[in-house]
Amino acid sequence: MDAAFDLPLLEPDGLERVDAARNRERILSAATRLFDERGAGCVSMDEVAEAAGVGKGTLFRRFGSRAALAAAVLSERERGFQEAFIRGEPPLGPGAPARARLIAFGEALLDTLEAHTELLLAAESGPERYSHPAHVVHRLHVTLLLREADPRCDAELLADTLLAALGADLFIHLRGLQGMSLQRLKEGWGELVGRTVPAIEPRSVDHAPTEPSAGAARTAAELAAAEPAEI
Amino acid sequence: MDAAFDLPLLEPDGLERVDAARNRERILSAATRLFDERGAGCVSMDEVAEAAGVGKGTLFRRFGSRAALAAAVLSERERGFQEAFIRGEPPLGPGAPARARLIAFGEALLDTLEAHTELLLAAESGPERYSHPAHVVHRLHVTLLLREADPRCDAELLADTLLAALGADLFIHLRGLQGMSLQRLKEGWGELVGRTVPAIEPRSVDHAPTEPSAGAARTAAELAAAEPAEI
DNA sequence: CTACTAAGCGGACCTCAGTCCGATTGGGTG
DNA sequence: CACCCAATCGGACTGAGGTCCGCTTAGTAG
Structure with a gap:
């Protein structure tokens, strides 16, 4: 209850809602693919979000920054x-x-x-x-x-x-x-x-x-x- | 004539038009003052340009980036x-x-x-x-x-x-x-x-x-x- | 003094990282 | 099964860095 005080970004596994976990996976694999294809630096965050099928807010919620x-x-x-x-x-x-x-x-x-x-x-x-x-x-x-x-x-x-x-x-x-x-x-x-x-x-x-x-x-x-x- | 091929950013002195030199000075001193006053990182490039009394284009022409x-x-x-x-x-x-x-x-x-x-x-x-x-x-x-x-x-x-x-x-x-x-x-x-x-x-x-x-x-x-x- | 040219100017414009907040939904409770 | 709360979602919005291009002006030739 009061003990669940870990930063979500550092300890993502365990008490993660299923949709959250799914989105994290999606984002990671989309980003990996795009970075490989076009080289990081030629990929905007909007593109990653779109490719992952999530909103920009979600992307930044999970990863904080580019x-x-x-x-x-x-x-x-x-x-x-x-x-x-x-x-x-x-x-x-x-x-x-x-x-x-x-x-x-x-x-x-x-x-x-x-x-x-x-x-x-x-x-x-x-x-x-x-x-x-x-x-x-x-x-x-x-x-x-x-x-x-x-x-x-x-x-x-x-x-x-x-x-x-x-x-x-x-x-x-x-x-x-x-x-x-x-x-x-x-x-x-x-x-x-x-x-x-x-x-x-x-x-x-x-x-x-x-x-x-x-x-x-x-x-x-x-x-x-x-x-x-x-x- | 054909020999003046130095990059303007690296060799600013010498064959610099007087208005260019004046603006470079203005920018540098405005930036110095603003950075000192408010701390760099709390000063936008627009502000520097304004304080220096030059356009944003000029600012970036001379210094390339923040x-x-x-x-x-x-x-x-x-x-x-x-x-x-x-x-x-x-x-x-x-x-x-x-x-x-x-x-x-x-x-x-x-x-x-x-x-x-x-x-x-x-x-x-x-x-x-x-x-x-x-x-x-x-x-x-x-x-x-x-x-x-x-x-x-x-x-x-x-x-x-x-x-x-x-x-x-x-x-x-x-x-x-x-x-x-x-x-x-x-x-x-x-x-x-x-x-x-x-x-x-x-x-x-x-x-x-x-x-x-x-x-x-x-x-x-x-x-x-x-x-x-x-x- | 006038005309010419190229360097310099400047602000409108674009892109993109990062934020905000109302709508949505997971998942536990009675 | 119905309800509720909180975590999550997502896209509109903001702010700043950086670019573009038509206008201006310094310096030069005649």
């Missing part, structure tokens, strides 16, 4: 990626040393950027970007890996800083406008992480700053808890 | 900053070791971000951001410093990567939304550069990759050439 819709479409496709770095095989998934996982993570993220450049242009690209569920998951992942590799560093800050090097805007600039190869970007990432993060996690360092526990299993566990992440 | 106008206003204020890192006193200006200059540069940039957060919200924030004259100057500066400190690294790529850590979006997120202190951000930058860039520039390294010359004077010289930078 950028958020693009992000939602993007997120659907990123599902597999999240699975891979949370529960997949090493070196991306748990099991490998933190630094190797970090490098693999960046390379995989660069691959998904390469694959979805088109959509990225339409998606969120302001400070809001950092509040997006997908980014939040990435940040948490990187933060935990950093803390594991080097308990003394300012992991939260460093995580966002490193992730900035994998940002969509920067990618589009370097890859598209500057014409750098994907290979080169990956090497650059490897180099950056290599210099920034110690190779071997210190065995029994005196103390981790605030958080008491730290270990290889931690990352997966903590992420698994916060994870279903409707992105 | 974001570009904000960027132009920002740039005027950044003049002093450019002077400082190109020709100022060490450690920001020439004379100090590359790594120290890099750290000083980042800290100074963070200061200007702190001072102009308001405007940043309205300014360019997409891939175009990287084509902005101010960013181009920053990138060149950082690239040259990196090349000086470590001739073997991929300086161009690393420069953009490091600069991403000083991006406006990220700053707003970390400082405003996450509430990190300016001090903490500066320390994070110092830490990042400290880990990424070698402390002492290698004395007589076997070979610099492509560019033959390298030295402390170089940075200032090359920038001075490309510099008047109407930002």
